[in-house]
Amino acid sequence: MGNKRLVQGNEACVEGALKAGARFFAGYPITPSTEIAELMAEKLPLVGGVFMQMEDEIASIATIIGASIAGAKALTATSGPGFSLMQENLGFAAMTEVPLVVVNVTRGGPSTGTPTKASQGDFMQARWGCHGDHPVIVLAPSSVQEVYDLTITAFNMAEKYMVPVVLLYDEVVGHLREGVKLASSQAVIDREMPTVSPSEYLPYATGDGLIPKLAPFGSGYRYHMSGLSHDETGFPTSNPATIEKLLIRLNDKIEKNRKDIIKYKAYDLDDAQVIFLAYGSPVRSALQVQKEARARGEKVGLIQLKTLWPFPHELLADVFAATKADFIIPELSLGQLADEVSKSVPQAKITRVNRNDGALITPAQLEQALKGVL
Amino acid sequence: MNKNWELIISGSGGQGAILAGIIFAEAALANGYNVIQTQSYGPEARGGASRSEVMISHEELAYPKVQACNLMVAMTQESLDKYADMLADDGVLLTDQDIDASALKKSIRVYKAPIFATVEKLQKPMVANILVLGILNTISGIVKPENLSAAIQARVPAATISINLKALEEGIQIGKKLVNA
Amino acid sequence: MNYKQMLRQNKMPHIWCPGCGHGMVLAAFLRALAQKELDPNNVAVISGIGCSSRASGYLDFNTLHTTHGRAIPFATGIKMAKPNLKVIVLTGDGDSTAIGGNHLIHAARRNIDLTVIVFNNNIYGMTSGQYSPLTPHMKLATTAPYGNFDYPFDLVNLAKGAGATFVARGATSQPRHLEKLISQGLDHNGFSLVEVVTQCPTYFGRKNKMGSPVDMLQWQRENTSTSGKEGTIPLGVFVQEERPEYGANYLQLVKTVAEGKSGE
Numbered sequence: 001m002g003n004k005r006l007v008q009g010n011e012a013c014v015e016g017a018l019k020a021g022a023r024f025f026a027g028y029p030i031t032p033s034t035e036i037a038e039l040m041a042e043k044l045p046l047v048g049g050v051f052m053q054m055e056d057e058i059a060s061i062a063t064i065i066g067a068s069i070a071g072a073k074a075l076t077a078t079s080g081p082g083f084s085l086m087q088e089n090l091g092f093a094a095m096t097e098v099p100l101v102v103v104n105v106t107r108g109g110p111s112t113g114t115p116t117k118a119s120q121g122d123f124m125q126a127r128w129g130c131h132g133d134h135p136v137i138v139l140a141p142s143s144v145q146e147v148y149d150l151t152i153t154a155f156n157m158a159e160k161y162m163v164p165v166v167l168l169y170d171e172v173v174g175h176l177r178e179g180v181k182l183a184s185s186q187a188v189i190d191r192e193m194p195t196v197s198p199s200e201y202l203p204y205a206t207g208d209g210l211i212p213k214l215a216p217f218g219s220g221y222r223y224h225m226s227g228l229s230h231d232e233t234g235f236p237t238s239n240p241a242t243i244e245k246l247l248i249r250l251n252d253k254i255e256k257n258r259k260d261i262i263k264y265k266a267y268d269l270d271d272a273q274v275i276f277l278a279y280g281s282p283v284r285s286a287l288q289v290q291k292e293a294r295a296r297g298e299k300v301g302l303i304q305l306k307t308l309w310p311f312p313h314e315l316l317a318d319v320f321a322a323t324k325a326d327f328i329i330p331e332l333s334l335g336q337l338a339d340e341v342s343k344s345v346p347q348a349k350i351t352r353v354n355r356n357d358g359a360l361i362t363p364a365q366l367e368q369a370l371k372g373v374l
Numbered sequence: 375m376n377k378n379w380e381l382i383i384s385g386s387g388g389q390g391a392i393l394a395g396i397i398f399a400e401a402a403l404a405n406g407y408n409v410i411q412t413q414s415y416g417p418e419a420r421g422g423a424s425r426s427e428v429m430i431s432h433e434e435l436a437y438p439k440v441q442a443c444n445l446m447v448a449m450t451q452e453s454l455d456k457y458a459d460m461l462a463d464d465g466v467l468l469t470d471q472d473i474d475a476s477a478l479k480k481s482i483r484v485y486k487a488p489i490f491a492t493v494e495k496l497q498k499p500m501v502a503n504i505l506v507l508g509i510l511n512t513i514s515g516i517v518k519p520e521n522l523s524a525a526i527q528a529r530v531p532a533a534t535i536s537i538n539l540k541a542l543e544e545g546i547q548i549g550k551k552l553v554n555a
Numbered sequence: 556m557n558y559k560q561m562l563r564q565n566k567m568p569h570i571w572c573p574g575c576g577h578g579m580v581l582a583a584f585l586r587a588l589a590q591k592e593l594d595p596n597n598v599a600v601i602s603g604i605g606c607s608s609r610a611s612g613y614l615d616f617n618t619l620h621t622t623h624g625r626a627i628p629f630a631t632g633i634k635m636a637k638p639n640l641k642v643i644v645l646t647g648d649g650d651s652t653a654i655g656g657n658h659l660i661h662a663a664r665r666n667i668d669l670t671v672i673v674f675n676n677n678i679y680g681m682t683s684g685q686y687s688p689l690t691p692h693m694k695l696a697t698t699a700p701y702g703n704f705d706y707p708f709d710l711v712n713l714a715k716g717a718g719a720t721f722v723a724r725g726a727t728s729q730p731r732h733l734e735k736l737i738s739q740g741l742d743h744n745g746f747s748l749v750e751v752v753t754q755c756p757t758y759f760g761r762k763n764k765m766g767s768p769v770d771m772l773q774w775q776r777e778n779t780s781t782s783g784k785e786g787t788i789p790l791g792v793f794v795q796e797e798r799p800e801y802g803a804n805y806l807q808l809v810k811t812v813a814e815g816k817s818g819e
Contacts, residue, residue, distance in 0.1 A: 006400040006409065024636055026628075045812045050635045050805065055661040059628035062621065062658075066601075066632025069619065070640070074632070092622050176438050177396060177411040179403045217617040218637045220596050224563075224612050226620035235566065235612060236620075287436035363437050 004179035009169065010035035010077075012144045013103055014043060015182050016151025017075055021190070022101070023049035024074035026063035028056055028082060031115040032171040033105035036077035057082035061089040061102065068098045069225065071191075071216030073155055077103035080122055081112065084129065090164055091130035092227045094250065097204070097212055099158035099191065101151070103167045105174040108358050117358025118170035120280055123336040126166045127309045133247060135254040137261055138166045138309040142283035144178040149186070150263075150306060156189040157261060161253055162211050168308065170332060172281040172360055194221060204246075205232040210253035254310055263306035264315060268294060272301030274373050275325045277316070277341060279305040282330040282361050289366040298374060301325065316344035326373050328353060330361045349373075379430040379516060380440040383506070384457050385449030387424045390503030393529065394447075395426025398507055398517075401525040402430045405517040410438040423453040430516060445514060447506055448473065449489065468510055485513055485552050492544055501541035504530070508545020513553055519546065556592060558585035563615050570609055574768025576727035576753030580674050581610050583730050583751075584645075587738035591641075598641045601630040603650040605681045606755075607674035610645045624655030627662045630669050638802045641741075642668070648675040648689035652708055656688070659748075663717035666745045667801040672737065673710060673748065676755035684758030695762045714748045715794050721747035722794040727754060728775035732790065739792060745800045752779060752788060 007015070013036055017025075025040040027033075037053065044051040050067070054060040057078055064074035078086065083104045093100055106122045108114030126138045137157050141147040147169060154165040194201050194213045203223040204212045215221035228236035229243040237243060254261065267290055269275065276286035283304045293300040303319065305312065319325070327345070329338040330353040338352045353369045355361045381398065385391035392413045399411035410429040427440045442462040448454035448469045461467060463481045470489040478484060487509050493502045504526055511522050523542060530538045562585070571577045588598070598616040602608035604623035611618040617640070621629045626644045634642045651659050651673050662669060678696060679685040686696035686703045689710060693702035714722045721743040725733030733751060740747035754760060754771035765771050780787040 004403060006396070006403050006411070024632070026632065045809045046816060048809055048813075052631070052635065054628065055657050058625060059631075059658055059661070062625040062628035063632035063635075066619075066629040066634075067636035068632075069629075070599075070633045070636035072636040074636075088622055089625065172412070172438065175412065177399060177409075179409060216637075217599050217619075217633055218597060218640050222596060222615060222617055224618045224620065226612065227622055228620065281438070284436045284438055291436070360437075360439055362439075363441065 004181055006177050007144055007148075007180040007182065008035065008177045009144045009147045009174040010105065011039055012148040012180055012182070013077070013151050013167070014039040016148040016184075017101070017155065018043060018047065019182075019184060019188075020073065020152040020155035021188055022073045022075050022155060023047065024064060024067040024072040025050070025076065026052040026054050026060045026067070026074070027076045027078065028054050028060050030057075030079045030082045032107055032174050033077040033079050033103060035174075036103060036105075057085040058089065061086040061093075064100050065089060065093050065098050068100045069217050071219070073099075073159070075101040075103060077105065079105050079107050079115070080109045080119075080125070083122060083125065087130035090136070091132055091134050093164040094130075094134040094136060095227050096225050097162040097214060097250070099162050099164070101154045101158055101165050101167060106168065106170045108356075114358045116171065118172040118281055118332055118360065119356070119358065120170055120282075120332040121336070122168060123308065123333060126168050133251060135163050135250050136166060136309060137161070137163060137254065137307070138168050139263070140168045140279040140306060140308050142169070142173060142280050142304060144173070144176065145180045146306070147173065148180060148182060149184060152184050152186050152188070153263070156186065159189045159191045160211075161257065161261075162191075162214065163254065168280075170280045193219075198222065202232045203234045204230065206249065210249055210256065258310050258314070261307055261310060262312045262315065264312060265304040265306065267302040267304075269301040269303070269319055269323060271299050272323050272325045273299040274328060274370060275301040275303060275319065275323070276328050276330065276366070277303045277305070277337075278330050279308060279337070280332070282332065285361045285363050285366055286330055288363045289370060293370060298370075300370065311340055311344070313344040316341060320345040320348050326351065328366065328369050328373060330355075330366055330369075332356065332361065378433065379428070379445055379514070380443050381428040381430065381445045382425050382440055382443045382457060382460060383428070383447040384423060384425040384453035385503070386452065387422060389449050390500065391424055391447075391449060392426045394503040394507055395428050397504075397525045397529050398510070398522070399428045399430075400529065401517040401521040402428070404521040404524065407432060408435045410435050412438055423450065423456045425453065425457060445510070447510060449502065449506065466514070468506065468513065485509070487548050487552060492548065493541065496537070496541060496544065498537050498541070501534075501538055504538045505541040505545040505548075508542040509549040509552065512546050512549025556589045558582065558589040561585050561589065561595065561615055562613055566613050569613055571606060572757045574754070574756040575606070576676065576755070577607055577610065577674055579727040579730055580607075580672065580733070580751045580753055581613070583725075583734040584672060584737050587734045587741055590738060591741060593641055597639060598643070599630070599633050600643050600645060601626045601633065602645045603647070603655060605647040605650045605679065606676075607645055607647040608650060624650055624653070625658065626650065627655060627658040627669065627671065631662060631667055634667060634669060635802055635805070638806070642670075643741075644669055644671040646671060646673055647680075648673060648677060649679045649687040652688040652710060652713070660713070660717035663714050663719035663746050663748065665801040666718060666720050666798050668745055670740045670743070670747045670749070672740075673750045674753050675710065675750050676753045676759055678755050678759040680755050680758055684762055694759075696759075697762070710748075710750045711793050719748050719794060720745040720796050720798045721792070723748070723792045724750045724752065724788070724790050726752040726775050726779050726790055728772045728779065729781075729790065732781065736792065739795070743795070745798060
């Protein structure tokens with residue numbers, strides 16, 4: 001216990017990013033993510049990193065993409081409205097395969113919405129916010145410790161898969177303070193450098209694998225990078241076969257690595273008749289109710305999703321095949337998660353518990369839902 | 375004492391209720407408890423009534439917000455009126471001697487302390503929140519006094535440490551009188 | 556160094572129309588750059604979207620073709636992450652003053668060491684001839700069939716007002732003069748902007764009945780002046796001043812903060 005510190009969610013994100021090797025932050029203030037920018041402004045200069053406050057969120061993500069292209073591990077932090085503004089360049093990073101981390105601390109929407117209250121209305125925006133079929137990884141912590149741990153994971157996955165990673169957590173998780181160990185056993189993953197000489201180098205040739213080795217600008221490998229559909233050289237192409245091949249590979253590098261990317265935590269599933277399924281702050285409510293129900297002898301389980309995208313359809317299908325359990329899905333939206341789950345387990349009975357007033361779903365609400373199912 | 379504490383510290387924006395919650399959570403963490411601290415944010419936290427919530431338990435905590443408050447500090451009439459409904463029937467209230475708590479259920483234990491009269495005497499109104507922590511911890515016995523003192527020193531501006539520690543000591547003395555009364 | 560060595564010859568021919576001024580701007584830029592004898596590994600050329608922004612792909616440097624209007628913040632990230640790189644932005648009038656106008660003024664305000672060359676042909680060429688913020692009042696465009704009732708920016712004064720420490724304007728009708736201006740911009744330590752008056756015979760010229768590319772260059776000769784002749788578009792250097800550069804300032808801050816910390 002003694003080595004735990006009282007840390008706020010957004011502070012844990014900063015500590016995790018620095019631990020993962022992040023040395024570049026560009027952002028624009030927005031509630032409820034602003035503490036991340038403030039702490040980065042304080043801490044990055046101390047480790048020789050760069051902090052920049054930009055003119056808007058579009059510039060913020062463009063600047064960190066530039067920094068990452070030059071070799072830095074870079075992040076920005078924002079909330080729903082700013083995340084919307086970042087979408088075009090998030091697509092650019094997906095298309096050009098530039099690793100970076102975007103932290104979206106979610107608040108009520110649409111529009112200015114409810115800046116100081118929690119919401120999970122960005123579940124789909126995090127996956128499908130930008131145009132085109134693009135790869136993206138979305139991770140979702142539900143405690144301060146998980147914010148720290150998954151921020152490190154986010155950078156590792158970004159560098160490993162050469163893809164933008166979104167860290168998605170709601171205002172409650174961002175602002176609560178808990179005892180946390182600011183230490184991790186996760187090894188830090190750094191970008192792979194090309195193994196061929198500059199004269200033989202093709203930036204987007206992936207050999208037998210799916211992931212390119214992009215040399216940082218200024219490292220002696222001169223090449224062209226473009227958001228246009230491109231071939232292995234990086235130059236634009238209008239060849240239909242090359243265009244399709246690129247799009248398939250971009251998405252396959254995530255789809256074919258689902259096992260490595262999909263993280264979750266399961267509680268008491270084996271004999272479960274009812275399973276709570278949640279991510280973010282509703283996990284906290286569900287966990288309390290699940291524990292109390294087990295103590296009463298009720299066969300209740302819980303699945304906490306830590307990876308939201310790619311969505312763990314196969315996990316849910318397997319669990320349902322084994323248990324035939326009913327699902328209760330609490331979420332701070334009209335049902336974006338529940339809709340996706342119904343694709344995984346179309347036969348399952350799903351009870352939705354939705355809350356859209358900015359407050360957390362209470363254990364009492366979930367107790368009531370549980371009574372209706374058992 | 376083996377019990378779960380669900381603490382609310384409330385006051386008007388600027389009185390330091392939120393910082394007091396953070397400091398008390400840090401002291402409880404150092405004391406070996408599991409803790410979660412949350413607070414009200416935004417326009418409502420500027421002026422008006424604001425609150426800091428601290429969950430304190432030897433068991434694992436999941437749900438982060440207070441469900442049945444068994445320990446409340448109300449530093450203003452407005453904050454008491456706004457949050458009184460959150461107090462459990464067997465809860466404890468600590469408030470200033472000039473605040474009217476007569477509307478509360480009789481089962482609630484009310485401690486009235488000379489909070490603002492004392493900080494006026496110290497000529498430092500901004501240390502009221504720390505004085506309150508001294509009283510609160512003395513009547514509840516949740517953390518060791520040295521853990522509270524360490525948390526205060528870690529979280530208040532360096533230049534104000536000595537006046538804050540003086541406020542803490544005053545609070546402890548007031549708390550002792552209340553307990554013995 | 557011959558400037559042609561800086562071209563990716565296998566990417567020729569370029570996509571620009573016959574008579575377009577963009578090749579002349581690119582050649583002036585490369586002639587200026589060739590004099591600097593830089594290691595091409597340490598040069599990064601960033602562009603946005605539009606006809607001019609295709610230029611980056613033709614150059615044998617670290618080249619980045621970004622999203623519409625955003626070349627400057629991308630370049631900012633590269634420069635701040637690797638300050639030893641010479642970072643140049645090639646952009647057009649729509650890219651830099653409409654969709655990217657906000658980034659332009661903020662980069663100027665910061666005085667970050669980028670050289671921004673604006674290929675100003677008064678029109679959106681890539682999308683076939685819509686008016687831009689630099690299309691003169693009442694000129695014709697596909698989206699201004701009755702004349703452009705917007706008023707244009709004066710880009711030189713805009714950059715000046717935003718705090719750019721080097722601002723110049725050249726024209727494709729005076730390529731040697733243009734080369735000199737770009738050379739000075741490249742030498743400048745801080746934010747430098749060179750606006751280049753260039754011709755789009757395909758859209759702007761045809762729509763406004765300006766004749767052949769040669770006629771358009773002749774128009775430029777008659778309507779621009781390096782001596783401030785009344786009623787002409789002035790060419791030359793308009794701002795050249797020393798002010799601490801953003802990246803250098805940042806490194807100084809890092810140093811000061813680190814020293815302060817070790818002194819604790």
